[in-house]
Amino acid sequence: MDHACKASINGEHVLGKIEEWIHQVNASHESVRQSCSAFQREFEGFYSLAFLDTAFFVVTDNIPKPDFPELRAAGLGDFIDMDVDGITYNNTYYVRRGSAQSLRLHFHELVHVAQWRELGVPGFITRYIQEIQQFQYNGAPLEIMAYSLDGHYQAGGQSLNIEQFVQRNL
Ligand SMILES: [Zn+2]
Numbered sequence: 001m002d003h004a005c006k007a008s009i010n011g012e013h014v015l016g017k018i019e020e021w022i023h024q025v026n027a028s029h030e031s032v033r034q035s036c037s038a039f040q041r042e043f044e045g046f047y048s049l050a051f052l053d054t055a056f057f058v059v060t061d062n063i064p065k066p067d068f069p070e071l072r073a074a075g076l077g078d079f080i081d082m083d084v085d086g087i088t089y090n091n092t093y094y095v096r097r098g099s100a101q102s103l104r105l106h107f108h109e110l111v112h113v114a115q116w117r118e119l120g121v122p123g124f125i126t127r128y129i130q131e132i133q134q135f136q137y138n139g140a141p142l143e144i145m146a147y148s149l150d151g152h153y154q155a156g157g158q159s160l161n162i163e164q165f166v167q168r169n170l
């Protein structure tokens with residue numbers, strides 16, 4: 001075992017492990033996931049159909065989280081244990097059954113899909129973990145961007161190309 005890799009969350013070992021876990025979680029939910037094109041009308045002016053066509057959501061009672069000792073050792077324990085209504089892994093997000101009707105939640109998670117797409121899988125994972133370590137969940141810039149945009153949508157804000165906004169503001 002390489003101790004340098006164990007110590008650093010950015011080590012290839014941990015990063016690869018998280019990537020593999022995400023791949024498996026998404027693959028194992030492929031048969032039950034739903035296409036976000038279902039929100040074409042609701043999110044018109046914000047997300048393109050081309051974008052929604054390649055994003056998916058899963059309604060579940062158990063939001064999957066990567067509970068690795070390496071992540072807890074890196075200070076991510078609170079995040080792993082946090083009760084959340086939704087979480088995004090690459091092109092697929094998971095929403096708690098009781099919150100599945102919340103358009104605002106879907107809008108929020110789709111901002112993360114756009115962020116994953118722009119940063120790439122290892123890029124998003126690395127940056128998100130660094131932000132949680134540095135700012136906690138509530139202060140993480142990737143979260144602040146998503147909450148700010150879902151708030152804009154919820155308030156009936158004017159049309160805004162979210163994919164483009166994310167590209168320009170990451
Ligand atoms: Zn979020």
